[in-house]
Amino acid sequence: MIVLITGAQGFVGTALVESFLANGHQVVAVGRSAQPSRSHENYSFLSADTTEAGDWLRALQNVDAVINLAGKSIFARWSEKTKKQIYESRILTTRHLVEHLPRQKQLTLLSASGVGFYGDRGADELNENEPAGTDFMAEMSVDWEKEALEAARKGIRVVCMRFGIILGPQGGALATMIPIFKRFAGGRLGSGRQWFSWLHIEDLAAAVQFLLQHPGISGPVNFCSPNPVTNSELTRTLASVLGRPAVLPAPAFMMRLALGEFAKVLLGSQRALPGRLSSAGFGFRYPHLRGALEAAVAQ
Numbered sequence: 001m002i003v004l005i006t007g008a009q010g011f012v013g014t015a016l017v018e019s020f021l022a023n024g025h026q027v028v029a030v031g032r033s034a035q036p037s038r039s040h041e042n043y044s045f046l047s048a049d050t051t052e053a054g055d056w057l058r059a060l061q062n063v064d065a066v067i068n069l070a071g072k073s074i075f076a077r078w079s080e081k082t083k084k085q086i087y088e089s090r091i092l093t094t095r096h097l098v099e100h101l102p103r104q105k106q107l108t109l110l111s112a113s114g115v116g117f118y119g120d121r122g123a124d125e126l127n128e129n130e131p132a133g134t135d136f137m138a139e140m141s142v143d144w145e146k147e148a149l150e151a152a153r154k155g156i157r158v159v160c161m162r163f164g165i166i167l168g169p170q171g172g173a174l175a176t177m178i179p180i181f182k183r184f185a186g187g188r189l190g191s192g193r194q195w196f197s198w199l200h201i202e203d204l205a206a207a208v209q210f211l212l213q214h215p216g217i218s219g220p221v222n223f224c225s226p227n228p229v230t231n232s233e234l235t236r237t238l239a240s241v242l243g244r245p246a247v248l249p250a251p252a253f254m255m256r257l258a259l260g261e262f263a264k265v266l267l268g269s270q271r272a273l274p275g276r277l278s279s280a281g282f283g284f285r286y287p288h289l290r291g292a293l294e295a296a297v298a299q
Contacts, residue, residue, distance in 0.1 A: 001020075001025045001026070001064045001065060001212070002025070002026045002027075002028065002062060002063045002064050002065075003020050003025055003026070003027055003028070003063060003064065003065045003066070003067060004027075004028040004029075004030065004059055004060065004063045004065070004066045004067070005017060005020075005027060005028070005029055005030065005066075005067040005069065006030045006031075006050050006066075006067070006068050006069055006070035006093060006097070007030075007031065007050075007068075007069030007070035007071065007112075008027075008029030008030055008031050008045075008069070009029070009031035009032070009033055009037055010031075010069060010171075011166065011168065011170060011171030011172045011175075011201075012069055012112075012163075012166060012172075012201070012204065013029070013031070013067075013069050014037070014170065014171075015168065015170070015201045015202075015204065015205050016067060016069075016204075016205055016208060017029055017038070017043070018205075019205035019206075019208070019209065021040055021042055021043060023209065024042075025042065026042045026043075026044075027040075027042060027043050027044070028044050028045075028046065028059050028063060029043065029044070029045045029046070030045075030046045030048055030050060030056055030059075030070070031045070031046075031047065031048075032047065032048070032049060033047060034047050035047075046059060050070045050089075050092075050093040050096065051088055051089055051092040051093055051096075052092075052096075053096050053099075053100075057096060057097075057100040060097070060100050060101055060102065061102055063107070064106070064107060064108075065107065065108045065109075065110065065212055066097060066101070066107070066108070066109045066110070066111075067110050067208065068093065068094055068097055068109065068110065068111040068112060068148065069112045070089060070090070070093040071086070071089045071090040071093070071112065072085050072086045072089040072090075073086075074086055074137075074262065074265065075176075075262075076262065077258075077259050077260050077262055078136075078259075078260055078261045078262045083136060083261075086140070087140050087143075090112075090140065090144045091140075091143055091144060091147055094111060094144060094147040094148050095147050097109070097111075097151075098147060098148065098150045098151045098154075101151055101154060101156055102154075103154040103155060104154065104155040105154075105155070105156065107156050107157070108156070108157045108158075108159065108211075108212060108215070109148060109151050109156055109157070109158045109159070110158075110159045110161055110208060110211060110212075111144070111145070111148035111158065111159070111160055111161065112144075112161050112163060113141050113144055113145050113148075113160045113161060113162045113163070113220070114137065114141055114162055114163050114164075115162050115163065115164050115197050115222065115224060115270040115272040116133075116135075116137035116138060116140075116141055116265065116268075116270065117132050117133070117137075117138055117141035117142065117145070117162055117220075118130055118131075118132065118133055118138065118270050118272065119132065119133015119134060119135055119137075119138040119268070119270075120133065120135065120194075120264070120267075120268035120269055120270075121133070121269060121270055121271065122195075122269050122271075123195060123269070123271055124271060125271055125273055126197075126222070126270060126271055126272040126273060127222070127272075127273055127275035127276075128162070128219070128220040128221065128222055128275055128276055129275075135264060135268075136261065137265060137268075141162075144160075145160040145220065148160055149219075152218075157215060157218050158218055158219070159211055159217065159218055159219065159220075159221055160219065160220045160221065161208075161221055161223050162220055162221065162222050162223060162224075162272065163199070163204075163223045163224075164196070164197030164198050164199050164222070164223060164224035164225075164228070164270075164272055165196055165197065165198040165199070166198070166199055166200075166201055166204060167198055167199070167200050167201065167292050167293065167296050168200065168201030168202070168296055168299075169201075169295075169296045169297070169299035170201075172201070174238075174293075174296055174297075177238060178238075178242065178297070181238060181239055181242050181244045181246070182242060182244060185248050186235065186238070186239055186244060186245075186246050186248065187235060187246050187247060187248040187249040187250060188231050188232045188235045188246070188249045188250070189231050189235075189249070189250050189252075189255065189266050189267060190231070190249075190250070190251065190252035190255065190266075190267045191252070192230060192231045192232030192235065192249070193230055193231070193232065193269070194230065194231050194267060194268060194269035195228050195229070195230055195231075195269045195270060195271035196228060196229055196230065196231055196234050196270075197222070197224035197225070197228045197270055197271065197272040197273075198224060198225055198228065198229070198234070198289065198292070199223050199224050199225050200225070200285065200286035200292040200295065200296070201296075202285055202286065202295075203225070203284050203285055203286055204223055206282075206285065207221075207223060207277060207282060210277070210280075210282050214280055217276060217280060220276075221274075221276045221277060222272045222273060222274045222275060222276065222277070223274070223277075224272050224273070224274055225274065225284055225286065225287055225288075225289075225292070226273060226274055226278060226284065226287055227287055227288055227289065228270075228271050228272065228273070229289050233289070234289065237289050237290055237293060238293055240290075241290065241293045241294055241297055242297065252267055255267065
């Protein structure tokens, strides 16, 4: 199989490149760096700003699957300019991909989205048929998925991967959290009662492979473990795994002062469940938080 991956040099993209190469597939990686991040006989790299159409799109004529991960990081204090960049990096990249995908080919598009699609929903259990929220992240996710689903008009199977918080040893949320806890400065965010849906990076890579092997699955798929946790539980478990206390909470008002509108993402609650993965028989290697954290820290 030949797989093209946008955002291939990010945390998730790097893990997927390694997974596909380890399974004997060919990978066409697209990223902003001027140089490839690896050398492998089945690996090729295209340097591109994917918000702009260009020569990188020619590679779509010869691939069997596209994994669309490109997007500016949301982890920053949001200004209107920043929000515009976050939005356009996702929408424009996806639009370019869909416009240049060949028609009526046996091809799968797996396009990233997020559980932020559902908005702040408290303790509600969220399967894939739940409606969208109305905040910035929710509205962007709706538009992002809409752009991806346009590929279905060409006869292409589309899966919208609604990611929870991705845990792993090489980046993501833990890359920020672990150093804070090791300095004895970790604690819950706000009340700590907000729900966090999470997934270990190895399960994410396995779920992508699973979906490519199950052509009957299309549309939205929650990429999260079957056991979401509250922020307080996440904090306590990580502190326990690291052998550190969790005694310095970040009050909600301080987070809003420091982070502005972005604080809503950290204080919002999504108790998403992997309804479609579970019903299709996907087996999680790390279904419980402690095991996932212990594996990530050990690695």
